[in-house]
Amino acid sequence: MDKVVDTAAEAVADVPDGASLAVGGFGLSGVPNALITALHERGTTGLSVVSNNCGALGTGLAVLLAARRVARVTASYIGANKEFERQYLAGDLEVELIPQGTLAERLRAGGCGIPAFYTPAGVGTQVAEGGLPWRYDGRGGVAVASPPKEVREFDGVPYVLEHGIRTDFALVRAARGDRHGNLVFAKASRNFNPLAAMAGRVTVAEVEELVEPGAIDPDAVHLPGIFVRRVVPLSPAEAADKRVEKRTVSA
Structure with a gap:
């Protein structure tokens, strides 16, 4: 039952070229950056990605996109990712844009065994x-x-x-997780991470805080461990690395 894997590199070592991935995150919130970085360093390519967007500000999936490791994206919007826009319009990337609520429900349906x-x-x-x-x-x-x-x-x-959407793997990020794979997500990161995790046949979760089984109240669990195959504890520096997409200040 202990699903903890020591490193992100080990956790994604069996993701092959051409794999399909459901990736959690909402904007820059709840993005599994450590797992994405490990995939980039491994050189995995030809990926079909299902995610709310494809990263921004040179982080998240934008790292794989800039390295031309992504062949197809299923997403809700392009957003401020100029490289995403450029590759799409140039014909270098296949993109299926889906209404955001429909994308969420397609992931949930796939995870629940509902075909359509x-x-x-x-x-x-x-x-x-x-x-x-x-x-x-x-x-x-x-x-x-x-x-x-x-x-x-x-x-x-x-x-x-x-x-419904099913993918070969899913990569997600949680605020807390135990060794059995039970996960808790913080605020906006709860929007797509649980759904992406449900849709993956092999789901890998990076967690900001790893706790022992029983430390999370069952009523507080957002995603039960039955959906999670591997858990990767983040270092304090990795857990604290949270970017802000747009800052709003008052005069």
């Missing part, structure tokens, strides 16, 4: 009708477009069919 579900989000748009540019040809044209999705009416209201 109907949602009103996207009905009457290219999300349902198809034609969203997944890959550009580098000359302003679309090389690969999204296919149309099934739309069905329930009680006179149209809904679009969305498929």
Whole structure:
């Protein structure tokens, strides 16, 4: 039951080229930077990434993206990541943009063994009708477009069919975790980390504070250890390294 692995490098040593990854984080909050850095140092490439975004300010998934280790991204938005935008528009990267709530539910559904579900989000748009540019040809044209999705009416209201997401691995970051893999997430980092963890067939969690089993009240557990295969304790310096994307100050 002891799932602790000494180093991030050891924890991701079996992630092969071409693997699919669900990666937690919301903006710069709750991003598994140590695990991502370990993947970068290992040289893993051709990755298909499912995450809320693809990193920013040269951190998180932006490290893998800049090194051209990512082949496909399933995300909610591009945000302020200029390299993400450049590779997408140049045709170097395939990108599937999904409404944020739908992405969250697709990850949750995959983790719960639900193959698909109907949602009103996207009905009457290219999300349902198809034609969203997944890959550009580098000359302003679309090389690969999204296919149309099934739309069905329930009680006179149209809904679009969305498929659950399962990935080979998941990388997440938690504020606290025990040796059995039970995790607690802090504030905004709880948005996508639990869902990404559920979607991965092999889930690896880096934790800011490692505690012994029983130290976390069962009612406080955000993600039970059944979803987690490996736990990596962060050093105090790694745990304290938290970037701020935008600072707002008053005069």
